[in-house]
Amino acid sequence: xxxxxxxxxxxxxxxxxxxxxxxxxxxxxxxxxxxxxxxxxxxxxxxxxxxxxxxxxxxxxxxxxxxxxxxxxxxxxxxxxxxxxxxxxxxxxxxxxxxxxxxxxxxxxxxxxxxxxxxxxxxxxxxxxxxxxxxxxxxxxxxxxxxxxxxxxxxxxxxxxxxxxxxxxxxxxxxxxxxxxxxxxxxxxxxxxxxxxxxxxxxxxxxxxxxxxxxxxxxxxxxxxxxxxxxxxxxxxxxxxxxxxxxxxxxxxxxxxxxxxxxxxxxxxxxxxxxxxxxxxxxxxxxxxxxxxxxxxxxxxxxxxxxxxxxxxxxxxxxxxxxxxxxxxxxxxxxxxxxxxxxxxxxxxxxxxxxxxxxxxxxxxxxxxxxxxxxxxxxxxxxxxxxxxxxx
Amino acid sequence: xxxxxxxxxxxxxxxxxxxxxxxxxxxxxxxxxxxxxxxxxxxxxxxxxxxxxxxxxxxxxxxxxxxxxxxxxxxxxxxxxxxxxxxxxxxxxxxxxxxxxxxxxxxxxxxxxxxxxxxxxxxxxxxxxxxxxxxxxxxxxxxxxxxxxxxxxxxxxxxxxxxxxxxxxxxxxxxxxxxxxxxxxxxxxxxxxxxxxxxxxxxxxxxxxxxxxxxxxxxxxxxxxxxxxxxxxxxxxxxxxxxxxxxxxxxxxxxxxxxxxxxxxxxxxxxxxxxxxxxxxxxxxxxxxxxxxxxxxxxxxxxxxxxxxxxxxxxxxxxxxxxxxxxxxxxxxxxxxxxxxxxxxxxxxxxxxxxxxxxxxxxxxxxxxxxxxxxxxxxxxxxxxxxxxxxxxxxxxxxxxxxxxxxxxxxxxxxxxxxxxxxxxxxxxxxxxxxxxxxxxxxxxxxxxxxxxxxxxxxxxxxxxxxxxxxxxxxxxxxxxxxxxxxxxxxxxxxxxxxxxxxxxxxxxxxxxxxxxxxxxxxxxxxxxxxxxxxxxxxxxxxxxxxxxxxxxxxxxxxxxxxxxxxxxxx
Numbered sequence: 031x032x033x034x035x036x037x038x039x040x041x042x043x044x045x046x047x048x049x050x051x052x053x054x055x056x057x058x059x060x061x062x063x064x065x066x067x068x069x070x071x072x073x074x075x076x077x078x079x080x081x082x083x084x085x086x087x088x089x090x091x092x093x094x095x096x097x098x099x100x101x102x103x104x105x106x107x108x109x110x111x112x113x114x115x116x117x118x119x120x121x122x123x124x125x126x127x128x129x130x131x132x133x134x135x136x137x138x139x140x141x142x143x144x145x146x147x148x149x150x151x152x153x154x155x156x157x158x159x160x161x162x163x164x165x166x167x168x169x170x171x172x173x174x175x176x177x178x179x180x181x182x183x184x185x186x187x188x189x190x191x192x193x194x195x196x197x198x199x200x201x202x203x204x205x206x207x208x209x210x211x212x213x214x215x216x217x218x219x220x221x222x223x224x225x226x227x228x229x230x231x232x233x234x235x236x237x238x239x240x241x242x243x244x245x246x247x248x249x250x251x252x253x254x255x256x257x258x259x260x261x262x263x264x265x266x267x268x269x270x271x272x273x274x275x276x277x278x279x280x281x282x283x284x285x286x287x288x289x290x291x292x293x294x295x296x297x298x299x300x301x302x303x304x305x306x307x308x309x310x311x312x313x314x315x316x317x318x319x320x321x322x323x324x325x326x327x328x329x330x331x332x333x334x335x336x337x338x339x340x341x342x343x344x345x346x347x348x349x350x351x352x353x354x355x356x357x358x359x360x361x362x363x364x365x366x367x368x369x370x371x372x373x374x375x376x377x378x379x380x381x382x383x384x385x386x387x388x389x390x391x392x393x394x395x396x397x398x399x400x401x402x403x404x405x406x407x408x409x410x411x412x413x414x415x416x417x418x419x420x421x422x
Numbered sequence: 423x424x425x426x427x428x429x430x431x432x433x434x435x436x437x438x439x440x441x442x443x444x445x446x447x448x449x450x451x452x453x454x455x456x457x458x459x460x461x462x463x464x465x466x467x468x469x470x471x472x473x474x475x476x477x478x479x480x481x482x483x484x485x486x487x488x489x490x491x492x493x494x495x496x497x498x499x500x501x502x503x504x505x506x507x508x509x510x511x512x513x514x515x516x517x518x519x520x521x522x523x524x525x526x527x528x529x530x531x532x533x534x535x536x537x538x539x540x541x542x543x544x545x546x547x548x549x550x551x552x553x554x555x556x557x558x559x560x561x562x563x564x565x566x567x568x569x570x571x572x573x574x575x576x577x578x579x580x581x582x583x584x585x586x587x588x589x590x591x592x593x594x595x596x597x598x599x600x601x602x603x604x605x606x607x608x609x610x611x612x613x614x615x616x617x618x619x620x621x622x623x624x625x626x627x628x629x630x631x632x633x634x635x636x637x638x639x640x641x642x643x644x645x646x647x648x649x650x651x652x653x654x655x656x657x658x659x660x661x662x663x664x665x666x667x668x669x670x671x672x673x674x675x676x677x678x679x680x681x682x683x684x685x686x687x688x689x690x691x692x693x694x695x696x697x698x699x700x701x702x703x704x705x706x707x708x709x710x711x712x713x714x715x716x717x718x719x720x721x722x723x724x725x726x727x728x729x730x731x732x733x734x735x736x737x738x739x740x741x742x743x744x745x746x747x748x749x750x751x752x753x754x755x756x757x758x759x760x761x762x763x764x765x766x767x768x769x770x771x772x773x774x775x776x777x778x779x780x781x782x783x784x785x786x787x788x789x790x791x792x793x794x795x796x797x798x799x800x801x802x803x804x805x806x807x808x809x810x811x812x813x814x815x816x817x818x819x820x821x822x823x824x825x826x827x828x829x830x831x832x833x834x835x836x837x838x839x840x841x842x843x844x845x846x847x848x849x850x851x852x853x854x855x856x857x858x859x860x861x862x863x864x865x866x867x868x869x870x871x872x873x874x875x876x877x878x879x880x881x882x883x884x885x886x887x888x889x890x891x892x893x894x895x896x897x898x899x900x901x902x903x904x905x906x907x908x909x910x911x912x913x914x915x916x917x918x919x920x921x922x923x924x925x926x927x928x929x930x931x932x933x934x935x936x937x938x939x940x941x942x943x944x945x946x947x948x949x950x951x952x953x954x955x956x957x958x959x960x961x962x963x964x965x966x967x968x969x970x971x972x973x974x975x976x977x978x979x980x981x982x983x984x985x986x987x988x989x990x991x992x993x
Binding site: 035036037038039041042044045054056057058059060080083084086087088089 | 719720759761763780783784785786787788790811814816817818820821822823824825
C-alpha cells in the first residue's frame, strides 16, 4: 500500500462531517475497542476504527470508497464501549449522510442535509407544485361517491409518475456510479472479475443473491448480529420495526404496480371499490398497516431516545420517517374515505396530498436518507464478492 | 602486637545463605583462629534482635574488631557500622564479608565448594580486621558561601534560595545577560507564562538580595582548596578577575536547544521553524492565526527532531512533547479553525501534561505516528506552501501528504560545550554528554566531587519546573553541608610516609582531585596528601614506586594479611 502515491489529506473533511452531525471523533486514540466489539467486524471488513481514522486524518476518497460505511446497521455497541466517548456509531451515521451528499450529482442532498430550515421551505414548495400539477386539469369531484381518478385524471398521475421515475433513476444512477467506481477501485475489483468465465458469473450471482435476498430483504445480520445492548420488548426491536417499514413499503409498491397492471390489462379500473378480501386490496391494506406500525415504532424510539443508536437524531432522520408516515397515513385515510360511502370532500383533499407526497418522497429518494436503499445493497454485493473472489 | 579480640557473626539470611553454605561449619572453621574471641551464627544478622545481641557481645566480650559475614556491603555496610558505633567500637574496625551474592547464590550447584569459599573469605576478613586501626572522621570548618555557575532559570532560582538560607552567593554567568535559554522562550507550558517574564521576576528578586553578587560576562577560571573551602577565581571578559572563598559550587550551566542541520526535515525552507521560534512569533490577526505576518491554516509538527536518534542523541529530551502539545492548544486558542497535524513517534506527555494532550485532540489536533526508520519528508510546493509526506502507522501504514503553511520541528536539548569547566571541576560526564550525579534516585544533585552539585539541564533534559526543583535540591544540599559551619570527612584517605618518599611526582600527576602537593620537609621535597581533598580512591598508592603511600582503612598490611590468610590452608 505504501508504494502508491501519497494520499493528500483534506484538513476540512472533519469539519464537513461535523456539519452533518458527526460527533467529536478527534478524541479518538485509535485504541480499536470499537472494532473489537463490532459484531460485523471480521477479516473481510474491519470497522469502525479505520473509518473514524479516515475522518480524523482527512482521507475523503478512502472514506467515500469504503463499503463498510453501508454494511453498518448502527447498533451502537462501539459507542457504548468507546473509552474516549467519541461515539463512533453516530460518526458512521454522519459519514453515510456525508456520502449521500457526495455521491449525489445534483447537490440537493447537500442542501437537505446542511440547511434544514431552507429545506423545509423547498419541500413544502415542491409538494405544493406537485399538488398544483396534479390538479391542473382536474375533473369533477362528485359528492355522492368518491371518483378520485376523474378528479385527478388517471393520465396525469400516470405521466407525472413516469417523469418522476425517469428523474429518480437518472439521479440514482449518477450516485451509484460514483459509489461503485470508488468501492471497486478500493477493493481491486472490476468487471473483469465478474466476467471471468463461469466462476466469475457464479460469484456475481452468489453475491447478488446474498446482497439482495439474504441481507437486504432477509436482514440476516441485522437480525442476528446487530442487536442493541439494551433489552427491549420484541415489538420495539429495531430490526422488526425496520422490516415492517421495508416490507410495508415494498408491499404498497407491489399493490400499486398490480393495481396499474390490472388496469392496463382492462381487468378493472384503478380506484374501483373492492371488498376487503380482494387480493390486491388486502395486500395494500396489510402493507400500509405494516408500514405505519414500523415507522411509528421507529419514530417513538427516536422521540424516547430508547437506545444509544437514537440518542441523537438529525433533521434527515426525521424527514425520512416523517414523510413515510405521512404517505402511509394519507394512503390509509384515502382508503377509509373510499369505503365510508358517499364522496366526502376531505377524501379528495387527502388523496391529493397522498399522491403529491408520494411523488415527492420518490423524487427525493436518492438525495435523502432514503438513498440507503440504493447504496446498502451495492455495498453488501461488494462485501460478498470480495469474500468470494480470491486475490481481489 | 597484643592479641586482638574479634567477634565473627555468620548469617543464615533465612536460608538464602544457609541452604547452600554450611554456616555452622564456617563458624567452626574460624572460631579457633588467632584473634577470634567470639564466633556465632545468626538467622538474620540485620534483624533488630541480632543487632542488639551484637552490641551486647561487643561490650561484654570487650571486642576490638567485628566481622559480619552476610550479604553485600552495598546493602548493610552502614547498618553494621552503626552497630559498631553504638557498641563503642570504631566503625573502621569492622569488616563486611559477602557470602550471599558471592557464595550461596553463585554456587548453588556445589555446597561443599560454596562453604569452602565462604570459610576462606571470612578467614581473610578476620586477618584484615586484625590489622585494622581506629580511624576518626576529620572535621573541617566550612565557608558559608556558594558559587552558582550559570545564570539561567535554575541558577537564578538557586541563588535566591541560597541567599535566603543566609549564605553569600556568587552568581557567575558567561553571557552578557542573565536569563539563559528560558529568556528566549515564548509562552511556556503549563501556565502560558513567557520565559522572559519569569526570568525578569527572578532577576528583580536577585536585585533585592545584597548577599548575591552577580558576575556577568565572567567565567570560572580556577579552583583550588577542598570541600567546605574552595578558593575560586572568576575571570571577567574585560580582563579583570576576582577571587572568592566558597563552601559549595552549584553547576547550573544548562543545555542548548538542538539546532537542525540545513535540510533536516526541510530546515532552512521558509515556514520550517523550530518549536521555540513558532511559540515566540505566533499571533492572532482578525481571529486568524498568523506566523511572522503570514496566515496559517494548517500546521504540521515533526516530533523527536534531534532526540532518540540511533546515530546521535539517543535520549528522550522529555520536555518537547508537552511543549509542542501545549503550543498546539495555544494556536487553537488564537484561531479555533486552525488544523494541526502532529507527526510523532511516541507521545510522552507524562503526568498531568497528558490532559493537555487530550485537550489538543479535542481542539482539532490530529496525531500521526511515523515509524522510527521512515521519518517524514518536507518539500516546498509550487504555491509557496510546504508538503509533508509521512507514513502513518495508525492509518494502515498509508503514506499521507499534508499541505501545511508552517512545519514546526519539535527540537530537543543537547549538552553544552563546557570542556574547560568540566575539567576544572572534575565533573563526571555521561556517554550522552550530560553531567552525572552520584545516584539517580537517592543522591540526585551531588557529584563524586564533595561540595560540587549539579542542577538543571546540564544534568539531563528537564522541564523548567524540574530544572528549578533540582536547583532547589542543590540549595538544600548546600545548606545541609554549610549551615553547621563544620563538616565531617571520610577518614579513609591516603597518607605518605615522608621517610620513604623520594618525591618523584608520580602520585601528584595521577591524583584526579589535585590533593597531593610537593612540600619541603627537613630540606628535601616530599609528597603531602591534603586529607580534605583526598577521596580515598587509592590511585596514588599503586603508582608509588617507593611504596611510601598507604590508604587508611585499606592499608597494604590489611590487604596483604587478607590475601595471605585466604590462600593459606590451615593444618
